[in-house]
Amino acid sequence: MTLLEQFQLWLATIWPEWAAYITPAIVGIVVVLAFVLLTVIVFIWYERRLLGRFQIRLGPNRLGPEGIFQPIATALKVLLKEDIVPAKGDKLVHWLAPVVVFVPILLIFAVVPFDKGAIFSDLNVGIVYVVAISSVSAVGIYMAGWASNNKYALIAALRTIAQMVSYELPVVLSIIGVVLMVGSLSMSQIVESQNIPFIILQPLGFVIFFLGTVAEMNRCPFDLLEADSEIVAGYHIEYSGMKFAMFYLGEYGHALAYSCIIATLFLGGWQGPLLPPIIWFLIKIVAVFSVIVWMRSTLPRLRVDQLMAFAWKCLLPMAVINLFIVAAEALWLPEALPWIMVVVNFAFASILTLLWSRLFALGGGRVEV
Amino acid sequence: MSIKTEPFILNMGPQHPSTHGVFRMRVTLDGEVVVDVEPVIGYLHRGIEKLAEGRTYTQNIPFTDRLDYLASMTNNFAYVLAVEKLAGIGVPERAEYLRIIMAEMMRISSHLMAVGFFLNDLGAMMTPVLYMWREREKLLDLFEMVCGQRLTYNYMRIGGVSHDIPEEFLPALKRFVAEMPKFIDEYDQLLAENEIVLTRTKGVGVLPEDLAINTAASGPVLRASGVKWDIRRADPYSIYDRFDFDIPVGSVGDCYDRYWVRIQEMRQSVRILEQAVAQLPEGEVCAKVFQLLRPPVGEVYGHIEAPKGELGFYLVSDNSIAPYRFHIRPPTLINLTALKEMVIGWKVADLVITFGSIDVCLGEIDR
Numbered sequence: 029m030t031l032l033e034q035f036q037l038w039l040a041t042i043w044p045e046w047a048a049y050i051t052p053a054i055v056g057i058v059v060v061l062a063f064v065l066l067t068v069i070v071f072i073w074y075e076r077r078l079l080g081r082f083q084i085r086l087g088p089n090r091l092g093p094e095g096i097f098q099p100i101a102t103a104l105k106v107l108l109k110e111d112i113v114p115a116k117g118d119k120l121v122h123w124l125a126p127v128v129v130f131v132p133i134l135l136i137f138a139v140v141p142f143d144k145g146a147i148f149s150d151l152n153v154g155i156v157y158v159v160a161i162s163s164v165s166a167v168g169i170y171m172a173g174w175a176s177n178n179k180y181a182l183i184a185a186l187r188t189i190a191q192m193v194s195y196e197l198p199v200v201l202s203i204i205g206v207v208l209m210v211g212s213l214s215m216s217q218i219v220e221s222q223n224i225p226f227i228i229l230q231p232l233g234f235v236i237f238f239l240g241t242v243a244e245m246n247r248c249p250f251d252l253l254e255a256d257s258e259i260v261a262g263y264h265i266e267y268s269g270m271k272f273a274m275f276y277l278g279e280y281g282h283a284l285a286y287s288c289i290i291a292t293l294f295l296g297g298w299q300g301p302l303l304p305p306i307i308w309f310l311i312k313i314v315a316v317f318s319v320i321v322w323m324r325s326t327l328p329r330l331r332v333d334q335l336m337a338f339a340w341k342c343l344l345p346m347a348v349i350n351l352f353i354v355a356a357e358a359l360w361l362p363e364a365l366p367w368i369m370v371v372v373n374f375a376f377a378s379i380l381t382l383l384w385s386r387l388f389a390l391g392g393g394r395v396e397v
Numbered sequence: 398m399s400i401k402t403e404p405f406i407l408n409m410g411p412q413h414p415s416t417h418g419v420f421r422m423r424v425t426l427d428g429e430v431v432v433d434v435e436p437v438i439g440y441l442h443r444g445i446e447k448l449a450e451g452r453t454y455t456q457n458i459p460f461t462d463r464l465d466y467l468a469s470m471t472n473n474f475a476y477v478l479a480v481e482k483l484a485g486i487g488v489p490e491r492a493e494y495l496r497i498i499m500a501e502m503m504r505i506s507s508h509l510m511a512v513g514f515f516l517n518d519l520g521a522m523m524t525p526v527l528y529m530w531r532e533r534e535k536l537l538d539l540f541e542m543v544c545g546q547r548l549t550y551n552y553m554r555i556g557g558v559s560h561d562i563p564e565e566f567l568p569a570l571k572r573f574v575a576e577m578p579k580f581i582d583e584y585d586q587l588l589a590e591n592e593i594v595l596t597r598t599k600g601v602g603v604l605p606e607d608l609a610i611n612t613a614a615s616g617p618v619l620r621a622s623g624v625k626w627d628i629r630r631a632d633p634y635s636i637y638d639r640f641d642f643d644i645p646v647g648s649v650g651d652c653y654d655r656y657w658v659r660i661q662e663m664r665q666s667v668r669i670l671e672q673a674v675a676q677l678p679e680g681e682v683c684a685k686v687f688q689l690l691r692p693p694v695g696e697v698y699g700h701i702e703a704p705k706g707e708l709g710f711y712l713v714s715d716n717s718i719a720p721y722r723f724h725i726r727p728p729t730l731i732n733l734t735a736l737k738e739m740v741i742g743w744k745v746a747d748l749v750i751t752f753g754s755i756d757v758c759l760g761e762i763d764r
Contacts, residue, residue: 083527179407183429183745248522249593257415257518258746328593329520331746332429385592393600394742395430 030216031145032056056148060137068280072099074314075280075321082325103273111269114177121175126267126274128168132161133281140288141216143298143305154215155203158289159196162244165282166192169253169263172275176266184253184262187332191243191252194339199240201347202233205354206293219297227294228370232350232377234294236343238319241290243339245282248324252332283320287313342384349380404432407745411440415518415749418759422748429744434737438730441763449723454480454555454690457723462549464725465761468507470499470540471703473553478634479699479710480555484692489681492557493636498570498673499543499552500701501666505577506536507704508617508659508666511756515656516588518753519597525588532580535573542566555690557683570674577667585660598653602739602751605650612735615728616706617658618755622650628702635701639676640669652754659756689718696722705729705756727761 032052039048073088073096080087088098113122139154141147151157166188173185207213209229210221227234243250254262264275291297291312300308330338353376357369410421419440425433445464449457461472474496481488488496513529537547543562544552552559588594604614609622619626627644629637645661647654692714700709706728713722732755740748 079522083524084531085527179405183426186428248520251520255520255746257520258749260414324522325524327521328516328591328597329746330593331597331744333744334596 030147030150032148034145060148061134063142064134064137064281064284065277068277068284069099069103070096071280071284071317072102074317078318078321079325082322106273106276107270109269109272111271112266114266117177117266118175121171122266123271125168125172125175126271126278128171129165130168130274130278130281132164132168133278133285135161136285137288139215140285141219141292141297142309144216144220146298146306147216150214150216153213155207155213155218155293158215159200159203162282162285163192163196165278172267173263176263178266180259180261180265181263183259184265187252188263190332190336191246191250191339194336195240195243195250195343198236198339198343198347199244201344201351202230202237202240203293205230205233205351208351208354208358215292215297219292219299222296222299224366224370225294225296225299229366229373230294230350230354231374232346232380233354234290235377235381236347236350237294238290240339240343241286242320242323243335245286245320246279247283247320249327249329250335251324251329252335255329257329283317284313287316287320290316346380346384350376402427409748410437415753417514417753417757420752420757420759420762422752424745424748426745429746431740431743431745431748434740434748436733436736438759438762441759443764445764446723446725450719450721453688453718454692454720455688457720458553458555459549459551462551463760464727464764465507465703465705465708465729465758466548467510467758468503468704469548469550470503470552471507471701472708473550474500474635475699475701475703475708476710477553477555478701479697479712480690480692482699483695483697483712483714484555484690486556486686487684488557488635489684490678491561491680492682492684494673494677495558495562495682496553496635497637497640498670498677499540499550499558501669501673502536502539502570504666504704505663506533507756508663509533509536511617511704512584512588512656512659515652515750515753515756516594518750519594525584528584532577539566539569539573542569554683554686556686557681559683561682567674567677570670574667574670574674578664581660581663581667589657589660595653597746597750598651598656598754600649600651600653601743601747602652602754603650604735604739608735608738609650612731614706614732614735616703616732617655617662618706618732620645621647621654621658623648628700628707632700634699640672642666642668652750655754655756691716691718700726703728705758705761706732725761725764727764729755729757730762733757733762 036048036052039051076098077087077095088095091097091101113119136158138148139151139157169188170185173181173188206218206226209226210218212218246253254264264272267275291309295312298305298309353373357372361369404425404427407424407426408421409424410416411419416422421437421440423435423437424431445460449460458473458476461476462469464472509529509532513526516525517523540550541547543566544550544559604618604622606622606624609619609624615626623646625644625646628634630644642665645658645665647658694714694716696711696713698709698711700707707726708728709726711722711724711726712720715721736752736755740751
């Protein structure tokens, strides 16, 4: 039973039923939103500082201790900017797109278990809900690209659809590997069943899921949607002011959401010795986010056909093979012997990765025109 | 049912993050594939060639700084060499060595920027650029020691250089020369073995050898296509015949080769710097030259191996104090002529990196 449900039961003893039903929901929404928005702001600051370190510079350090208020100053600056809508753009869609991008990201946090019982709604189909909701952002990005009436934005919009559709498959297949072991789709069940984090039990699944999600949140090396050296800023090229801020927040919110999902699915969520669970959870999401920033600061971008080839030729077959291995192990290996599984899976992961890196060339070459 | 598609025209630039200035490409795209490219130049035109006809030979030196502003010192060098050839002026030994030192430092500095921004075009979010800037910063400090400037140096004079180097310069240069090969190895290790860099650049934007020669390409772009042509060896000027260095040559002529050639050239420049510092003689740094120089009637074409290619100055004198004709052969403008052949059939992203691998400087293209 989640904390909110307990709160609701307790309220029902003193308040009328309808109030006891609504109040915990509002409290939950406010708490989760406050947590998410604050963490996103801290993440923006953290990424800038960390990126600064990677790039042998300091990063913002003037405003407040260690520059912690810099994101707030940025937010204020962005708020004061003029809101520009392209004259021949689709005004309604242009206005709606940032909302469609941002809201699904907030909705993901409804099923993130921050602690034992500290989950807004412990859906029994939690992970399916995450996959479904997070795909909606792609529609928003497509809307933004389409409504801007800009060719760069249009290229970005078409890249979005291709990228999202391609990377959804390996991501879902690697999630099924986790679900097979847990035997439940509920997020808190997934955390509770991880006495050994799934990153050790299913290294290949973790790598596929991680790369797939990095592609879905448009981070380097898969940041083709806003490839600033090619299509300038991609889908949000025609956005300014608060609408742009929504995209910006959405980008970091997406990163935070997927850090949470990765921590939950593969790193054991809030489980951990000594420290309180919520601290463990925060440590894990910061660790995942740091790796994402690390990749961003070091890797160049893939080309669009190479990106597609990577999804369909590398990640998807490997995800299918991984699924078969995990299914076989879930069927035949007794639960008392997880360490055999660890060894077998690490061996499979390294063999498959080596094989694929040798056998497959990414992308096509020159097209005859 | 078939969907009707048609190519569309995309204006890349003049304001675009990876056109390295105010270059504009009118690109016809079929989806992501480049069908046609039409470069549009002239957004940075300042009429330097005409302006130079109204100024004395010495006054024209600062103009050359503003051509390829990432390699100002070599521009100075090319111009004063042409004037000296025209007027028949000898240069003191020490000045020759100082010029070589400056030119090779400038080559390293320019190639650092080229490689850094090439990787930025590949999408490596500023990090390689900032690492390259770390080394370039040391070079700029050295230039600042010599002439007080960090971008437009105006250091060379007709008959030598403007003044001698300060005494702290040589120790600092020696330290740089000792450190630099290690840093080049580091960059090479970080970048040349990166899978993404390899898949993105190998075989992309190929400039075949015959096309490179026919379009009069020069510099790293030509050498990456496999032509061993370096004016420092082919038509030695100044005192380059005294130094021992190799000419790195690519094999395919793709973006990776152009990148690789630049990295290797930096190593060779360090070698030249080592030798030049060791041999640097004492003495005068500038010959006695009239302020209002009146070269004899005639014309001259002086060319040097600038970091980006063959930089030439064509001067015509009518025995007055100003050149009658002042023409520049900018290497990057001529290297760019093959851009269309290199990128057609590739994707937009390849267009950007191919353009980046040519290493252009708009100050020079538009003049």
